[in-house]
Amino acid sequence: MKDDRPDPDALLARVRKEQARQHRGKLKIFFGATAGVGKTYAMLEAARHQRAAGVDVVIGWVETHGRAQTEALLPGLERLPPRAVDYRGTTLREFDLDAALTRRPALILVDELAHTNTPSSRHAKRWQDVTELFDAGIDVYTTLNVQHLESLNDVVARVTGVPTRETVPDSILEEADEVELVDLPPDDLIQRLREGKVYVPEQAGEAVRRFFRKGNLIALRELALRTTAARVDAQMEDYRRDHAVPGIWPVAERILVCVSPSPFAARVVRAARRMAAGLRAEWVVVYVETAGQTRLPETDRDRVVQTLRLAEQLGAETVTLTGDDVSTEVLTYARQRNVTRIVLGKPARPRWREVLFGSVVNELVRRSGDIDVYVITGEREGPQVPAVERPASPVDWQGYVQAAGVVAVCTGVAWLMFPRFAPANLIMVYLLGTVLAAWRLGRGPSIFVSVLSVAAFDFFFVPPYLTFAVSDTQYFVTFAVMLAVAVVISTLTTRVRAQAEASRQRERRTAALYSMTRELVSQQGLDELLRAATRHIAEVFGGRVSVFLPDPHGQLVQRAGELAPGTDAPSERGVAQWVQEHGQMAGRGSATLPGARALYLPLTTARGTVGVLGIEPPSGETPATPEQLQLFETFAAQTALAIERVALVDEAQQARLRSETERLRSSLLSAVSHDLRTPLATITGSASALVEGEATLDAATRRELAQAIEEEADRLNRLVHNLLEMTRLESGGIRVRKDWHPLEEVVGSALARVEKHLGARRVVIQLPPDLPLAPLDPLLIEQVLINLLDNAVKYTPDDTPIEIAASVDDHTAHVTVADRGPGFAPGEEARIFDKFYRGQQAGTRSGAGLGLAIARGIVEAHGGQITAETRRGGGAVFRFTLPLAANPPEIRPDDG
């Protein structure tokens, strides 16, 4: 095998990328070192060229900062009106994403990619707007300065000393189809600045002037040039890869980045990102949660969340590991994943701690083996991941009160022991109290107990008694050891407790996931399935959970779960709808529409987004951690899979039904076409005979022909009636309107309807005079009787009688229609009620085989049963039952 062939996997990935791109619009970024280099100008000029070439160009948003040269380019280009947004009393103007999507130009200009939108906007950042635009197939021109690139953010801040808050992920630069570097030498830029051609906001004058120093400008220019060059390199490599230019295969690299709650973790992440980009390597960001850290301060914990989120934005995979020893966990994981390089930050703690507690870095370096370890400096300057402000958690006063109680009890016990035991044993009592407090009350109260114990011991049992004064200095050693032991015990106990709590929580979630999966698999109907899913997810996360599925028009409808008051607001629906359409999560705790009350996750399957899962955390809860988000996604994936399974089962059933219907339809067509044509032939023939032979036919013949027409038309009418009735029955179009009826009357009206058909046939009716009223639909039961009578007339000789009888037992009325015809062939009784089934004796008799099927449909709709059996002594007997309600209406006789 020659090794200069293109790697098929890589080629496939590229083909996929190309395909994805074909549906998407093209993104062109006008990239510059700083403000003032003329990016907007270059963009507008390019847009004018496109316009001249006949392209449908619209300006979505442009910031000219009043520069005359730039403004001169505006006329002749269509501009979208901005969206007015009320924000804290002032009206701000924003790019109108929805208007742009509605207008759908071929090319849209959106200036300042790094802009942060006002909080009420759909996306937090403008680059997300732009992503949505080119995802929707619209070409986009936009502008970007190098300092806004996420991975360079800290470098720029270090160079210029001015931190930049507004950043865009590097991936957007990589996704761009074209990047045009707008370059201006620093001297020219400074010249332009002096001439007032560069926009400088008045209030930030000093800072900005500091920013525009020549040294800064040179550095920024270099950064911009290098970024662009790196992109060109990457393109070159892609090209080579496509065309299998040999000899450039890098060894597949995988970088593992260790982060800590340190504020400088973000720097490490950014540095790793640059390294990964340079190596074109996959990278994983790992946070190891040790037992001691489970009770990190909230701010630290939030910072870890922020760091991991930043890493995800920069394209990393993030993993949270749990273990006692950071280096062991990291190395085990790294070996599992074939990591080639480990990146971590230089610890910022004092040397003595390193000596005392060891250092993760040293440990890693010593045990890393063939994995390279990179240590990134963590300086004090540079942008830090800001900790999310949160209200301080309220102090658990009750815990402290209980802690005081524990000390009081210990003191009481010690007081009783005091006369007979040495002071060392009294200390044991206090230590026992400390352990109990640590076990039950947590860290704060347990330390409180240790301090209080020392105080109480001093006060009551150290001479001089009942003062805090200490006569013997030896006791200070006692106090110190007692305090140290108490603190160590409480720390250890709380740590064990925290660890147990953490593993219990994890265990609970795993169990919940397992039990949900198991229950979802067993659910058959969609509604039950959704109910089960929402119930399980709500049990695990608390709060409210709901599932939305699209209706046939693509509009989301809530199918399961409960909504908080206000969650059914149109804005929440809008978020869910957006998630459905874009297949990405949005809402609270995500980057898109974070103002929503709930977090919405797409239920994604191989066939696309099948619905949306909404999770509203209990009020007051913080946004989800990445770990939680991953869990949400796992639950969503399970739910989506289950929904798809139900959909597939449905589809299979539909397909089977379709084929069944198809088969029925063809047998119906063959039966019906024969039965329709025969009477039609008779009618047409007789009528034409009457017309043709008007002069030659005698009166008797004419009458016979006319009678034939009438009879055949009558048959046709009944057949059509039966067909219609069957259709109505099957489509559920028949409504049973029950009312209290004497059976006798229904039998009478049925007989009247078939009178002509019966001819001279003897009909014996046996109805007991005390038959109660039965709840029935007279028209439908009449139809049952007519069909049974018709059937008897059709299949039995004219000289045999038909017998109708009724009886009542035990809240059921039984009605029988019996004949003395040929009866049934063995086994036929069960089948004669099937649609289109025709008896063995049917022979050439007409009939579509619907009459008895209709009878069964009607009787069953009444809650009764219909059966057929061979009659003793020959013939057939049809029997149907009608349930009688327990309380027939009372009829007051009018004269007794």
Add this chain to the structure above:
Amino acid sequence: MAERQTAGEAEPTRPPATGPVVLVIEDEPPIRRFLRPTLTSQGYRVVEAETGEDGLLQAATRQPDLVILDLGLPDLDGLQVIRRLREWTAIPIIVLSARGAESDKVAALDAGADDYVAKPFAVGELLARARVALRHATLGREPGESTFVLGDLRVDLARRRVWLGEVEVRLTPIEYRLLTVLVRHAGKVLTHRQLLQEVWGPGQVEQTHYLRVYMANLRRKLEADPARPRFLRTEPGVGYRLLTE
């Protein structure tokens, strides 16, 4: 049976145009095509209208003695036509409607129609209904007979007595009232609602099972075979009719 007619093109011998005028409001040409010769041959003068509006206009201008109205018209609901006719005239209206649409028939009858014929129908049935309707229309203006005779059944309305052949039949007050209502409208269909209102009064119009039980009692007293009644016929889903021929 005797009145059966074939749908000929045109009747060669038309009786003198002196008979009752029948207005046929029907949008289906094939139906009009066989109705016209059939009715004409029976001595009726036929006026046709294709739409409800046209029918209302013709009714006002031609002053017919009888209206035959199809319930499924393209422009107006048949019920609307009945109501608008009943605003100014009491001429008998016979409704043509499809089988299965029993509630439509009941609505039409309760709105003031006199009778109905379900499609498809034999002309004999339609002609019989027309005769009954016309007879009742003329009877209304003359003093009624005091004795009603139908086969063996004899009802002396003046003396409130009922005989079957030579045997007097004892009826309860309600049975007697029910019978007299049917006799007064002999040959015409009466809806459950109409019967309940006339016999029990306006408060009882929903108690149809009362009506059914009394009708069953009446049949047991008057009919030879109550399960196959000769006179007191059930019109399923609509009401009852005292058959006169």
